Amino acid sequence: MTSSKKLVLVSAAILIDEQQNILLAQRPKGKPQEGLWEFPGGKIEPGESPEKALTRELFEELNIIAQEKDLSPFTFISEDCERFHLLMPLYIIKKWKGTIEGKEGQEFRWIRASELDSYPMPKPDLPLIPKLKALLQFD
């Protein structure tokens, strides 16, 4: 039964640069779903807000500093996964400090919205593709 599954809260970022490119990060070796392309972010820890969790994760994963006021809610994913139920708010971020660096050895790419289909993503992320194409269709 779906309701008996653990709820996993994950906060994720859609970083968009001045040329309207989107940042995708590759899940590092040894993590579940290794090799898939995702939006940077991670699990919300007990007592943390989604915004705090995301600014923490962005520093831990990409070495950048984003301010909570620069996180703009975009959408969320609620998906029944095999071992848990995923609830993932996604924020658009266009402003941050620092140079992006894959601190966990992960690859990352700046891509056009039209290229999203070419990067294998975790299944819960798939509904984000048409939403991002619609958002960035005039680029």
Ligand SMILES: Nc1nc2c([nH]c(=O)n2[C@@H]2O[C@H](COP(=O)(O)OP(=O)(O)OP(=O)(O)O)[C@@H](O)[C@H]2O)c(=O)[nH]1
């Ligand atoms: N960050 C991120 N996680 C996603 C996305 N889509 C998706 O299904 N997830 C799932 O969300 C869960 C948590 O993500 P995560 O592995 O980034 O968590 P984390 O950074 O806290 O890592 P850790 O638990 O190894 O410390 C994973 O099961 C992951 O597959 C996405 O676009 N971005």
Ligand SMILES: [Mg+2]
């Ligand atoms: Mg992560």
